[in-house]
Amino acid sequence: MEHAIRLRFGLTRPGFALDLDLHLPAQGITALFGASGSGKTTALRCVAGLEPCHNALVHIGSQVWQDDAQGINLPTWQRPLGYVFQEASLFDHLNVQGNLLYGLRRPLWARWTRHAGNAPQADVQRQALEDAIALLGIGHLLHKRPTQLSGGERQRVAIARALAKQPRVLLLDEPLASIDPARRQEILPWLERLRDQTRIPMLYVTHAADELARLADTVVLLKDGKATACGPVAQVLANTHNPALTGDDASVVLSGEVSALDAPWHLACVQFAGGALWVADAGYRVGQALRLRVRAGDVSLTTEPAQHSSIQNLLPCTVQQLAADTHPAQAMVALQCGSATLLARITQRAVAQLGLQPGTPVWAQVKSVAVLA
């Protein structure tokens, strides 16, 4: 993996120290994930040049925004970034269109578009704005006032405004945190579109398990100002040594492709690195790439393949690792399934009764699979 974003910061506050040195891909969504107070927002503010930090390096692709050793430290206004906060900070006295244009009137805009080939600046600006409006699906909202929008719509406008400035990186600080659960589900597909259809890398702060599983390509797990894990989401979620998600949230993310459809039963077969899983067909086509989330609590284990079971998904696996769970009655079992890893959350008693240990061949019965995208 080519690392094109380098972030290194040191920062101390009473009772808190941030000490990060990260190499991140310059594409997709990198989630900064961790408990409250772990330093997620502070890290984002360091990228933006909003926190005085030491020993800092901020390289965004070929651009050097900060290199303390070289005496380079661009002020925030010279860093071409988009910043989306928990609450969409829109001007209530302007309509949506006015808010979008306001973002572009800043002097920094002229600097960015100077790099945009020979196209006249105004055309580049207009095109970027139109693309952002289309991507976030807010064309029908342009003449509304922010007070007439739902929380999710306000955030889509805030994201479009950030995007229209053609930033080199988009910083999103818990953009769904102030939105109620039903509206969050509505806005997630827009964030997926953003991830899949722009080439702007995003640093996305969250402590929500569903956003992590659904949106992240890369995860930085933060604890007390330090990164305790950093890597592809599938790898970080499957790690039982240093779990990102625990208890009921514990799950793995699998990437697969629809290999067959069973039309009479409305099922689709998704081939992944560990075999095949049947999922409810939502109009998929053969060859379509899908991201799946399998919760550890939806996987049970047998040492013999069940003969008469309602469970459609049965995968041969080998026990890789046994780990403690958040509850003493439960165990987390990491399973090697082809070249993929599954997690099963079962009772410690079942572990003992089945005689499970690393290397034991088992059958994983997968009760439910969530299709994320």
Ligand SMILES: Nc1ncnc2c1ncn2[C@@H]1O[C@H](COP(=O)(O)OP(=O)(O)OP(=O)(O)O)[C@@H](O)[C@H]1O
């Ligand atoms: N302006 C500030 N002045 C002093 N300490 C601060 C300030 N902002 C945050 N902190 C402290 O710095 C640490 C990291 O805070 P930060 O907001 O980065 O955490 P976080 O992971 O984003 O938390 P949350 O999920 O609650 O937003 C915490 O101990 C917090 O109390």
